[in-house]
Amino acid sequence: MKVAVVGLGPAGIYAATLLEGAGVEVELFEALSRPGGRLWTIADESGPLYDLGGEWIDADHARCLALIEKQNQLPRKTCGESLVCYKGEIASERNLWPDAARDAQRIESLAAEYANSPASAPYSIDSSLARFLNDTCSSERGRWYAEAYYRSDEGEDTSKIGLFGWLSGFVNYVGREEGTLSAYRFPGGAGDFFGSILNTLEAKPRYHSVLQSVKQSNNTVTLSFEGGFESVADRAIITIPPKCLLNVAFSPALREEQLNALHAIGMSRIVKLALCFDSPFWEEMGWNGSMLFDSFAQQTWHGSLSDKPVLMAYICGDDSRRILQRQDPIESVVNEIANVFPRAKTSFLHARLYDWATHPFSLGGFSHIPPSVSPQTLTSLRDPNGRVCFAGEHTAEWLGFIEGALESAERSVAEVLS
Ligand SMILES: Cc1cc2nc3c(=O)[nH]c(=O)nc-3n(C[C@H](O)[C@H](O)[C@H](O)COP(=O)(O)OP(=O)(O)OC[C@H]3O[C@@H](n4cnc5c(N)ncnc54)[C@H](O)[C@@H]3O)c2cc1C
Structure with a gap:
């Protein structure tokens, strides 16, 4: 055969x-x-530098x-703790602001209930994940955090994600141990x-x-x-x-x-950005580079595969269109990060941006x-x-x-x- x-x-x-x-x-x-x-691993003559496509493995994959x-x-193995930055204030993901933490907790427990028994969810099939998050969050900061978190997982604005489709995948998340998400990467x-x-x-x-x-x-x-x-x-x-x-x-x-x-x-609209720096300023600050951020670079992380420091960023959904309309999308992102971490501006060398929605043989992220x-x-x-x-x-x-x-x-x- x-x-x-x-x-x-x-x-x-x-x-x-x-x-x-x-x-x-x-x-x-x-x-x-x-x-x-x-x-898609990007390399130079010295070897692999970073991944411009998928890279994370959850601990239950x-x-x-x-x-x-x-x-x-x-x-x-993923090491260190993620930060969350909203309106110039920084918290850690494990120690969120109390209002956002309460909202996140409510989302998790209601989603687990609905995922186990979709018929019990008081929503119709045309409902989006955004609608569920709006109904469930009671604080503005909690709603922002939920959007940033789930948009990063889905690669798309939550208004484009069907609630019941999302719940069908959330079943896999119920009862997961802390640290399961994005626990590893490929060698x-x-x-x-x-x-x-x-x-x-x-x-x-x-x-x-x-x-x-x-x-x-x-x-x-x-x-x-x-x-x-x-x-x-x-x-x-x-x-x-x-x-x-x-x-x-x-x-x-x-x-x-x-x-x-x-x-x-x-198919999610997702732009991935590799920002190359002359030094890993995030490590010098005792931070691992991971952050959920209220800017175009909604999620960042240390993505280097060599000793050359690289901070990766996702830009998803409508923001991926908006950033590409900017005269200099990369400069916009570097400036936004530098507003919080000024060293980003002085250490920045060059970047590579890739828009997966326009890739002719994928026509979207995932x-x-x-x-x-x-x-x-x-x-x-x-x-x-x-x-x-x-x-x-x-x-x-x-x-x-x-x-x-x-x-x-x-x-x-x-x-x-x-
Ligand atoms: C930016 C980004 C970040 C991601 N992050 C993660 C992550 O962290 N973790 C994770 O688990 N997943 C992630 N994903 C998703 C992951 O990359 C995909 O789920 C996975 O690659 C899908 O594998 P596949 O073999 O189904 O499809 P693909 O990897 O797309 O492979 C399909 C192949 O078919 C080829 N092809 C297309 N059309 C034709 C044609 N007409 N003739 C011949 N060949 C053709 C394509 O060129 C391609 O090589 C990410 C994806 C993107 C874009």
Whole structure:
């Protein structure tokens, strides 16, 4: 049996590893000139510098951690405490202002109740996460903190996140130990970690292969790529992100409910920024660089993979559009950080900003379930179409995460092998 795997993000790379492990011949296709997809380690001549795509592993992302262990490596543990900065006042995340802490506590306990029993939630399917947060918070500062916290997790404004979709993922958060979120990172950078796994495979990737159409006969699948090149396989696993999948012609066509789900699923608008400094001024101040901030750089953290100091920042949702309209988005962010930590201005060297919403082969950061969309409608995204199986974070229970990409690889490989 020969299986074509299209898309070499974590889902495609892990699926190929499992297939080869089961003795299956694999062919690998990727639109870009590099592996990793939305995992992208930026390097210079001295080695990896930082990750411009996904990087965090929660402590309960068992597949990610097992994969690292299998490579005889150790995950990088997150150390130190996060700060929270609102209207020039600084608190620590573990020691929040009492009004914000009370609101956060109320959100957690109500969300846990509704996640365990969605029918008990006094909301309709068109409700957003923002509406729930508005109803639950009693202080302005608490509402701001909740937005910053959940927007960083979802990569999108909470007004764009459906409450019931969010609750379907929150189930995984109920009863979690403190420190589970973003507990680890991949050794050497997430993109390079998966790239090195790809290098161990028998099959060699064919880069610059943009899938355009998938045609099935009784016995085969024919994949056609930009430029007219074709490949024939017994089966295919397609791992490309949902909005990109809409640009591929399927014969037989995808079922209507699958097409509807591809249209309905949301992709977060997320800009990631790497700010390079001549010294880690945050460490000199006894701070680990992590902060939730009421500025464009809504979340910062120390993201360096070398001894060159790098502070990473997320800018999500409407703010990601607004910052890109600024004449000098990077200068705006550095100035905002320098308003609180003046050393940021004098230590700043250069930066790299990446807007994932415009990446032609992801068309967004990661998926979420918008208001009015029921989580159940999206499960059709994982249904095989004849000899073609689908994987990728958007098809997983762990929607939006690297862990979900790996989960989807396991499921799609099991489908192919059965
Ligand atoms: C800025 C950012 C931060 C993130 N942070 C985290 C994090 O901290 N932790 C976490 O768990 N997750 C994070 N994520 C999400 C994580 O990166 C994704 O969940 C994961 O990469 C999804 O893997 P995948 O294999 O499903 O898709 P991808 O990684 O997108 O891989 C799909 C591949 O398909 C290729 N492709 C697309 N179209 C075609 C085509 N027509 N033909 C051929 N190939 C094609 C793409 O080039 C890509 O290589 C983040 C994402 C972003 C953008």
